[in-house]
Amino acid sequence: MDMWIKVLYDMSANMILPTTAAFAIAAIGLNVHFGFTGLLNMGQAGFMLIGAYGFSVATIAGLPFWAATLVTIAAGTIFALLLGIPTLKLRGDYLAIVTIAAAEIVRMIGRASVLNSVTGGSNGLPGETYRNTFSALSPFPDGKTAFLWFDFDNTGVNGWFIRIVAWSLVVIFAVLVWLLMRSPWGRVIKGIREDEDAVRSLGKNVFAFKMQALIIGGVLGAIGGMFYVLPTSVQPDALGRNMTFLIWTAMLLGGAATIWGPVLGSALFFALRIFIQGTVDILIPDAILNTQQTEQFSWIMVGVALMLLVIFRPQGILGDKKELNFNV
């Protein structure tokens, strides 16, 4: 019985992790791209990595927290501009290939040994080298606080402070996207998703609108990346292609083109994976699947779940099938 309680605890603890919040922020950004604008961005992890490097390198260079955050936002913006200019006039799958390639380029440059002194090469940057400016902002006293069955440090690496900030940002960004999407600008964006030529015939500059959407989603991705590495460390390989695919899975699980879909999807995604892993661990003896293999098994299930989700319920949990346009 204890084992099941541990699984339940792990599930709930994973749901509120600051990295889960960061993942949700990136998923909200991807939802702006894909769900609302219909852009097939397959490089959201690249935006995250750019944001992570932007923040950590700027902080290590001596910038204060707010300046480093601005660097993060600027990095996301520039990356979106660079990606958008060659591809936004082309068909959707070109954007997919270019975004995935650009994300890989960022990762390869980040892990290159010639940049060891800046990015730490393939070893990355340890969290304690850039985390302090953020921790210093904490208004909480030292010590630990217990809430429900959780007991964390107030300010520490993975404590309440970063959890509260990250999840508050998730709510703020979700509300922001909601406000954006019910504005005239949002209606144009959704119009582009439905029929680009129709919007163009109304005299709208489709390219500019797509670019704005790419930048907004990309900046959200960069901020997601920044909060992803604050409680951990900058590891270029952790923010690779598979991260992008996991964000896609989470977004589609919750429901693309909805406001809360990416948030719900992210929290559920991690909880479900832990649930699969824990259940398999308990039910199947080690002789058949050892602990490492159960983890791999849970990732296989994630892949299968993504396939089934897209085939049988592309609108996800919260989505409306009419709102979703896969013909990009």
Add this chain to the structure above:
Amino acid sequence: MVNTALARRSSPKSLRVIFGVLLGLLVLSFTLGTGAPAAHAASDVCVADTATACFNGTIKGVGEGVKLTIDGNGESIVVETDKDGKWNAAVTTAGTYTITLDEKTLPAGVTVKGDAVQEREITLGFVKGAIFAVDGATGEGADNGQSQEQIAAEGFNWDRLAQQVVSGLRLGLLLALASIGLSLIYGTTGLSSFSHAEQVTLGGLLGYTFANVLGLNIFLTIVIVVILTGATGYIQDAVIWKPLRKKGLSLTQMIIVTIGLALALQYTFQMFYGASTVRILMKNPETFTIGPVTLTFESLWAMGLSVIVLILVGLFLLKTRTGRATRAVSDNPSLAAASGIDVDRIIRLVWVIATALAGLSGVMLGLVLNGINWQTGMQLLLLMFAAVTLGGLGTAFGALVGSLIIGMTVELANFVVPGDFKYATALVLLIVILLVRPQGIFGRKERIG
């Protein structure tokens, strides 16, 4: 009707041009290889002659300062690896030597995998390799796809250019095997299959299983792997892709399904083979030298086999009825169906050919490059996409030419940028192509939509 539609698209003339270009590249690389003056070995590099024999090897990703001791026949030599993990030692007596890797000199966190003590018999005038596999090595050298015979020299010289051109040709040919399938699938179904990369990995890992674990002959292994991977293509189309086409799934959904499949396959590979890199045929590769170019025999016949298979695929597409039907479907599925072509049968065939070619490519990549692990295919996928985009999405011959260009770009990038960036260079090239000619070299403008 089909014939006239095809005549516009790929006339025999344009085919001749393509093969001409290919032949030209081959000839060029070999004239460069034989015409250049013989390599001048650096003073500390062992050169085998009538009085000496050489042992050498590369311990990937450990860097300099790892000590090896070569003992036997009254000689005891201690050598150190250089910054690329390469080492070599000269002995003056033929016979059996014991090569010992000093584990204490390995970098922190790196451990020997397999034997730290190996015995080698050598005859004067010969070079013998000894491979020590290590776990936990990092850095450039530990990456996949680093060609084994790469010359360590820095800066530009003609010898190195020749070596890199041949390496590029090799990578390009192996890449072409994989990307032609990707392009055929795109052409006939419109799908950019992200799981195609895993078909390459599957081929490599199956090759390792049959050749190394079960000890089968390498040619028999290749035949078995090609049949098995081709069968996966058949089953995939029967179980997944055909029902999804009938269900009317949009292409974007299908792309995401291939991504889900790719994820599931990657972790399946990890579950069965672990995260470490396996190399097909661990015995020391025998090398030979033409002018400045040093290649393993495996590399040579892998390249030869690739050329033969590519020519056969080309002949199939151009000369056979089914091949023509394939191109007709690629050109216009509705028109092809109206002309009495069984489109579903053609697509099934394309899946089988594509996965079988990818499997073949995987075996040979595992053989001539550094080895195969669960994410090798994923690393190559972007090169494949770059190749087919460069050639023109959906055109089989474009994929061939694109692959050769991408292969060359990757290997020649070393002259301009640090080795870490060689794959990135190919991806930058992809983005530049999309800027200036999005339809690729052989693509038609209407395809960009």
